[in-house]
Amino acid sequence: MKKSYDVIIVGAGVAGCFAALHLPPDRQILMITKEDITECDSYLAQGGICVLKDPSDYDAFFEDTMRAGHYENRKESVDCMIRSSKDVIEELMGYGVDFARNPDGTLEFTREAAHSTNRILHHEDITGEEITTHLQAAVKKLPNVEIHEHTRMVDLLTEKNRCDGIVLIDEDGKLQVVFASHILLATGGIGGIYENSTNYPSLTGDSLALCLKHDIKLEHLNYVQIHPTTFYSEKKERRFLVSESVRGEGAVLRDKNGERFTDELLPRDLLSAEILKQMAK
Template identity: 40%
Template sequence: MRRYLVDYNESFVIDQNFDVAIIGAGIAGLYTALMLPKDLKIVILSKKDIEDCDSYLAQGGIAASIKNDNRELHVKDTINAGCYVNDLDAVNVLINESQEAIDSLVELGVDFDRDSLGNFYRSLEGNHSMPRILHVHGDSTGKGIMDILIKNVKEASNITVITDIFAMDVVDSEKIYKGITAYHNDKFFYFNTKFCVVASGGIGQLFSKTTNVDILTGDGIAMALRAGVNLDNMEYIQFHPTAFYSKDVKDKLFLISEAVRGEGAVLRNINEERFMGEYDNRMELAPRDIVARAIKDQMDKTKTDYVYLDVTMYDKNFLKRRFNTIYSECKSQGIEMNKDYIPVTPAAHYFMGGIKVDLYGRTNIENFYAVGECACTGVHGANRLASNSLMEALVFGKRAAVDISCRMKQKKYLDYEDMNKIGIKTLFNGFKTEHMKIDFSVLKENLKNFMEDTAGIVRSVDKLKKVLDYINNVLYEIENCNFSDIYSMEVYNMYQVSGAIVTSILDSKASIGSNYVEEYSERSLVRQI
C-alpha cells in the first residue's frame, strides 16, 4: 500500500507555529480545541468552510443522562441498540460524563430548549426507554451548538482555523507522531506539531444515497490507514431510515429526523398501509437497523423507491414550532406535513467504525488521537442509539484534550528534527500537469453505486467479493500514479476506505445489527429485542 499520497521535493512549507493540529471543524474538532489549555497553540484544518460539516445539519438532538436520570437505563438502551457488542467501559464513560458535557455547553453559551417551567425540554427517540434528548431551536440542535462553538473558537487567541485545506498524511517516527502534511492555496505544507487529533467525520459519500455533506469521503481514516493506525468495526455503517426521497438530489439527501417518529409519526408503504408491526413490536421506534431493513423490504416488495412517513396527526402550528427546519424543507418540496405524507428512503448516515481509540482517544501511534465519527470508541456497537453521537464527540473530545494536556506537561512528545534524519524521504511532489488517462469522476461514481449495492442495508457475500476485486484492481491501477489534483487524492482515499470496509464485512463472517449479511443471517429482517 502506498505510504504517502505525494512524493518529496523542496517546494513545501514547514510550519512549526502550533502545538496541536486538529483535522476537522465539526463539533468534535471545535470542542476538543476549546477544552485544550489556553497556553497551547492550536491549528484547526477544515477541508471546506467551517460550516460545511455534518455537525451543522444534526437535527434530532443530543442524548444525555442528567440530574436524577437513571443512568443504568441509558446504558441498557445503548447496548440493546448496539446488539450487545458495545465496549461497556466506553458506554459507561459516555453516560456518566454526559452531565458534565451539557454543563460545559451551557457555560459556553448553548441555549437548550426549555419547557414552561424552565426545565430542559427532552423528547423520546427510537430505542430510548425514556425522554432524554435535548434540543436547541427545535430541530436545529447541530447548528445551535456549532454557532456557539464557532463563536468561542473565533474569540480564542490561541486557536487558528485554516479553511479549504486538504490534510493528506500522518508523519511518524517509530510509531511516534511527528506531523501532518497538507495542501492549501497551491502549496504543500508540513505542520510539525507535538500532537494531532483527527476529527474528520464519517464516510457517507462512499454511497450513492447519503445524508452526509460532500466532504465526508473518509480522508482522515484513509490517512490513518496509510500510517499503520489500527482500525476497528469497519463493517458497522448506519443507514438512517428516513431521508427525504428526491430524484434530483445527487450529493446529499435531506434528513427527516428520528425525532419526528419520536413524536408519533408512523411509516406507511406506497399503498398507505402501516407496516412496522410486521417486523418489530417497538414499531417505528425500533433501532435504526431494523427500521431501515423493514423499509427496504417494503420497497422491494412494492417495487418502489420510497415509503411514506405520516405525521398528519399533528396540526400545522405544532409541526412548525417543533420541526421548523423540516417543515420548511418539506414545504419547499411541495409537501405540507400536516396534510401530506412525506416520501422517505434509507440513506447512509453514520459510521460506527473507524480509527481504533482507547477511552482517551489515543491510537496505536503515540500522540496521534481521533475523536468523533471517524473514531471507533466501541460506544455504539453494531448500531448507534439515536442522538448518542453528539455526546460521544463531546465526552471523548474532552478526554483527549485532558490527555494531551497531561502529556504536554510531562513533555512526552518529539521536538522538530530535520525530515531526512527521521527517515522521511517521500513527502511531497507537485501535482503533475499532464493529462491524466484515469477519469477519477467516473471512478467515484462507480464506487458510490457499487458500495450502495453491495455494502448497504442488506449485504451478500458473492457481491462483496466481486466489488472487493474491483476495488483492488482500481487501487492497483492508480497506486503509483501522480495525482493531478485534490479531487484525485480524495477518490483514492474513498477507494482505500471502501476496501477496508468490504474486507471487514467479509472477515466478520457474522450478521449483526447494521452488518446484515444474507448468508450469515438466521432470521430474515428481525432480531431479538
C-alpha cells in the first residue's frame, strides 16, 4: 500500500464499486473493505432493484417513494434515483448482470411492498450477489484501483474543515496513515449492531461514528430500514431474510389463529409495527 492516493474509497459494496467505475481513469484509487470483499450487504440483497420502466410511471414511482419515506426524502435524490434508473440498469447489463426475462425475452418486472405497480428487476432471489459480483469484477480490472481486503478504517485525518486521509489497520494488523485529496465513505449501514439482523455483523456503522467525532454532517440517521420478514431461528446468527417480493407475488401473513391480519404490501415500517402488535399478543 502506498502512502498517498488521489482517492480513497472506504467500502467495496455496490456504492463503492459504482463510484470507482465512474471516477476518471487517471486517478489513483485505494479501495478498502473490512473483511472479504464479498462480506457486504450488497451481496445479500435478494428481491431486486426498482426501475422506471416507462416514463408514464414517473409520478407514481415518485409518490410511492416519498410516501414510503414519510415525505422526508430529499426530493432531488428521489428524482435522480428514478430518472437515472434505466441508464443504471443498462450499465449493469453492460457489465454482464443478468436480470430475469419473460418468455418473449423482455425484462420481467415483479412487485415489492409500497410500490403501486410492478417495477422491480431481479435475478432469481440473489439479485445483490449477481450485481455485486459483476461490479466487483469490473473494478478489479481497473488498473488505477488497488483493493485491500481485511483493512479497516479506524480514523479520519481532518483539519480546518478538510479531510486529508484516513488511519487504517491493514491486513497484517499494522496501523497506517494514508493520505488522499478525496475520501469517499461508502460504508453501508449499521445493521450489524442489532441483536437480530439480516445484515453482516461487521457492518457496525463505525464510519458514521467517525463522522460524528469529526463534525462531518450526516443526514437522516434516524431512518433505519427495518425489514418485516425473516426466518425465525433460536440460534444467534445472521437472520435469513424472506424477501419482500414474496409478499409482492401474493404471499400472506397470518396471526396465531391463522387469520390474515394486515395488508402485506404496507411500507416496511408500518408492516413491521403490525407484526410487532401480533407478537405482543
